[in-house]
Amino acid sequence: MKYLISNFKKTWEFMSESKGFYLDVLLMHGFIMFFFTPFLVSVTQFILRQGGIPYISYDNLGVIMSQHPFVFLGLIGMSLLLVVSVFFEFTFLLLSVYFIKIRKKISLKQLLKGTFLQLKKISIGALLFFLFYFFLVLPLSGIKFNSELLAKFQIPVFILDVIFENRVLFIALFILFYIILIYLAVRFIFTLPEMILKDRSFKESVKFSWEETKGNFLKVLIQFVIVMGSFILISGLVTSLMIYIQHLIEANMAKYALGSAIVLMTGIQVVWLLSLVFSLVGIFFVTIDYLGTNNFLPETLSWYKVKTQKEQASWMKFSKGLGMVLLVIGLTVVVGTANAEFLSNPASVEPIRVSHRGVDNGNGAQNSIDALVKTSKTTHPDYVEMDIQETKGQKFVVFHDFNMKALTGTSVKPNQLTLEEATKLTVKDNGKEEPVASFDDYLAKANEIDQKLMIEIKPTKDDTPEMIDNFIEMHGDNILEKGHVIQSLSFDIVKELKKKAPEMVVGYIMPFSVVGPPEGEMDFFTLEYTTLNANFIKSANAQGKAVYAWTPNDEETMSRMMFYGIDGMITDQMELLNETITDTSKEDITYSDKLLYFVIGIG
Secondary structure, three states: OHHHHHHHHHHHHHHHHHHHHHHHHHHHHHHHHHHHHHHHHHHHHHHHHHOOOOOOOOOOHHHHHHHOHHHHHHHHHHHHHHHHHHHHHHHHHHHHHHHHHOOOOOOHHHHHHHHHHHHHHOOHHHHHHHHHHHHHHHHHHHHOOOOHHHOOOOOOHHHHHHHHOOOHHHHHHHHHHHHHHHHHHHHOOOHHHHHHHOOOOHHHHHHHHHHHOOOOHHHHHHHHHHHHHHHHHHHHHHHHHHHHHHHHHHHHOHHHHHHHHHHHHHHHHHHHHHHHHHHHHHHHHHHHHHHHHOOOOOOOOOOOOOOOHHHHHHHHHHHHHHHHHHHHHHHHHHHHHHHHHHHHOOOOOOOEEEEHHHOOOOOOOOOOHHHHHHHHHHHOOOEEEEEEEEOEOOOEEEOOOOOOHHHHOOOOOHHHOEHHHHOOOEEEEOOEEEEOEEHHHHHHHHHHOOOOEEEEEOOOOOOOOOHHHHHHHHHHHHHHHHOOEEEEOOHHHHHHHHHHOOOOOEEEEEOOOOOOOOOOOOOEEEEEHHHOOHHHHHHHHHOOOEEEEEOOOOHHHHHHHHHHOOOEEEEOOHHHHHHHHHHHHHOOOOHHHHHHHHHHOOO
């Protein structure tokens, strides 16, 4: 208990002593967020456009490397610039915390000068270790470390779902791997501070960190949890209080609700930025505090020069004055205006409703004709999403997985069977047993019951070159006549379909978004909902393209997606989506609800 109290006390003292650095870190992060990160994205988009490459994903990196060497070199250059920039950001924060710890005043100008001096230490080996160092620290970022430069490094939930689905061994290995990462993160946590503050070599720094953390693993880890947990708890409580105050104002002084919502939303953004400052420096505070407590910190740094009080006062006055002017202008003009527009927008839009694999709340076996009929008659979706794959013999079967074992018990790929062989298998799912359906039969039944389909063409490396030609020849006219739409994870398939059948409505399923909506002739995008935000939707809509979210399955997420302006939702809970849409249309969303949705989707 004494150790816990001591750490809470240190955290509070750190927050108090570091207030002089808030503005410096805010200005640095503001520059990264509003100028440098957009610059990186814009230059990356420019490089891709010069090479006629519409997107970056796992499936075209090889093509970029082999067929577009200059674009590839440009992307490598941007990646190196990103790594150097993150190194700069980490070093700036590390030095800031160091001067807080040794209680010496330093101007923003000197901090920047000292940070630039550290760039001389960068080598290929140092960059590789720095990447390794970051991904070691990443497990601790769950408690939580924020870097605007690294905000794009997010693993979509659906990828984890694919890995973990019915695979207990993978789950166990993932947990074990994560535990090992946390262990290594703690053992190597002092490497970067030693390199920066003591000019030690990489080898010496690693050795020092490994030896110093021997036997102190839990001590260091607990301090991380306490410090980062404190920051999260405080910001969470303050934000919740602000939303509750808005709720009270709406209930008792409704005529002031919009004005108070604008003010409180701005306040929430300030709290978020302050929380960001603390979470940014939190990891470095733990390391510097430990080094200082054990007398490992240098008394000063060779490049640091103590300014006269007059020089310090002059520069501090100028920098803080400039910072305050920019902050006030940003909050009152830019942020306030944007918040007013955000809060004044219509509460939500009614999205297109799509049943994922034809199932509603486990009412049938996925991709089965029985589930299609049942879901269509009971929940009336605008579309039923389903999956098709090419079989041996160049026909199409309705099936999601690339191996049929999990659902049928037979370890075989759809493209290794003829359509007749595939449809003899039985799918066991959600407590139901249904035969594997041919696309011909599934499409015929959908037409019979007047149910539109969202047909996902699932590509494999064994697909025949004529697959899309055969698909268009066999089903193109029917699809156009009945208003069905198509989507695929393969950009090449989307491109080929739009070239050969431009009147078809075709969407591109994006595994993740790196530089915003890609360019192309697709009609819509489909993204996993955890990687979606209002900015992507707005950008895609500006191109005249719709955006679908997959698969929001709870009321809060559905409501939030509607508020963001999503064009459609693909869900496993069709009845719930219908109810959510109906409830939202009956009740006006409150400003406090909007504030909550903003907080959930912030950043």
